[in-house]
Amino acid sequence: YFTVKSLFDVSKTCFKPIPKIDSTVIQLTPRSSPLFEVNEERFFKLINSAFWGRRKQLISALKKSPFISLKKGFESCDFFNKNKLVRGETLDLTSFYEMYKELETKQFFM
Template sequence: MYTLKKSLGQHFLKDENICRRIVEELTKCSFNNLLEVGPGGGALTKYLLQLPNINFKAVEVDDEKVVFLKKTYPALEDKIIHQSFLDIDKPFAEAFTVVGNFPYNISTQILFKILEWHEDVPCVVGMFQKEVAQRVAAKEGNKVYGVTSVLVQAFYNVEYLFDVSENSFNPPPKVKSGVIRLTPRKERLDIKSRRFFFNLVKTAFNQRRKTLRNACKSLFTSEVLQEKIFDKRAEQLSIEDFALLSYKMTDGR
């Protein structure tokens, strides 16, 4: 078999019903190319390999799991990218969908990597620590609304699909999990540039208890800072508010 490695944040899915439910939600998206992130012991992989007419790849960093997966599922022989997801190049030349029980210790970084490829990734179905999933899906005014919420929702609609009990894993994590689906926004968000927008959002939430006037004073002229919106704090602004403000910035560094 294989061993569990805490250093890699490994908690392997064992609940067949959850595996089938994830695949059911995944197949509501239309795709030809599919990338599984962190297949681990292959609980989800065995269902994904049954999908018809799909060009499938999996990315797995753990040497031992790669050997196990190839031995258990011979169809994976030339379909495993043996690297960390954070280090790989774009795995398909065409558009592709991403699915996985994401390693919790790098799950937010996984999302930011996907954002770099957002034009080529029309669907993501992923399992996260519940509080991370809730944060990604949060709307303005919610106490967990933050950088991840805004940056992901700038490019994707986020659906919180369902909770997953800690008992669905081996070993059981100390937290509950949640599955979310990302699909492209119906209307593209109009931002000055990716660099300006990302800098604005990160600067605003870096001092989230301060008003925007104080948190972001280095990014705007004193005249612009007099506008009423700067009386608000970052968590009170919608995605569209941030987008509009990006055009008023003097500095995108």
């Protein structure tokens, strides 16, 4: 929905109480149209499901999702064969879209 641009960093010493990390100021510019054509409900359920298990591998988190049926047949998915050990937090938006397309095509969404 937005184009994100990093503007500048802000030192942690600029805050009270001092946090453990520095911050970054970003600029959000609305897009005229979405980056990808998706079923928004399913796409966001996929992204939420990828983050259910803290520090879990993606396939483990998705197997527990009530929105996606990976009980049988996920081995046939090219995305998972190429990304066996990936975690949700390491994926960019394009990777989520590629995974979404394959799950949608193979009818894994419930």
